[in-house]
Amino acid sequence: MADEKKKGFFKKFAEEFKAFALKGNVVDMAIGVIIGGAFTGIVTAFTNSFINPIISSFGAGTVGGAIQLPWAVKDGVAKEGTAILYGDFITAIINFIIVALVLFVMLKAANKLMNLKKKPEAPAAPTTKKCPYCLSEIPIGATRCAHCTSELTDKMAADMKK
Numbered sequence: 001m002a003d004e005k006k007k008g009f010f011k012k013f014a015e016e017f018k019a020f021a022l023k024g025n026v027v028d029m030a031i032g033v034i035i036g037g038a039f040t041g042i043v044t045a046f047t048n049s050f051i052n053p054i055i056s057s058f059g060a061g062t063v064g065g066a067i068q069l070p071w072a073v074k075d076g077v078a079k080e081g082t083a084i085l086y087g088d089f090i091t092a093i094i095n096f097i098i099v100a101l102v103l104f105v106m107l108k109a110a111n112k113l114m115n116l117k118k119k120p121e122a123p124a125a126p127t128t129k130k131c132p133y134c135l136s137e138i139p140i141g142a143t144r145c146a147h148c149t150s151e152l153t154d155k156m157a158a159d160m161k162k
Helices: 002-021 024-059 086-117 154-161
Strands: 128-130 137-139
Touching: 024 086
Parallel strands: none
Antiparallel strands: 128 137
């Protein structure tokens, strides 16, 4: 009996997980993460191969610079991992700016495409009408004006709807 409950529990769990994992949003998100990872590699290569050499050519220095911490040097030999790698940080910032810019442009284009598909909303049906006597706004179904207390006949109501 306990084994049947366990099988039922795992079967139900597996069905729920399958329903969750195969939802459109989860699959779309997974694809986006994979593409994002690949895109980050492309941007990193672009930055290292093109952007950093261009920056280096202007300043006659390297983007991959480092500042050695003076207290970590003993007998003229620096301990490994005791340098501030400001060049790597600058490269990461450049990568982030490029990725953010490309994502912004892509989302802007996607939103524009989505707006092209949308049909303009039909104007909402009016909820008010004007009293023919005092010209105040009153609810469309009113039979008497709340402002001037004039009685509105069905003929007047039909004329006001036109």
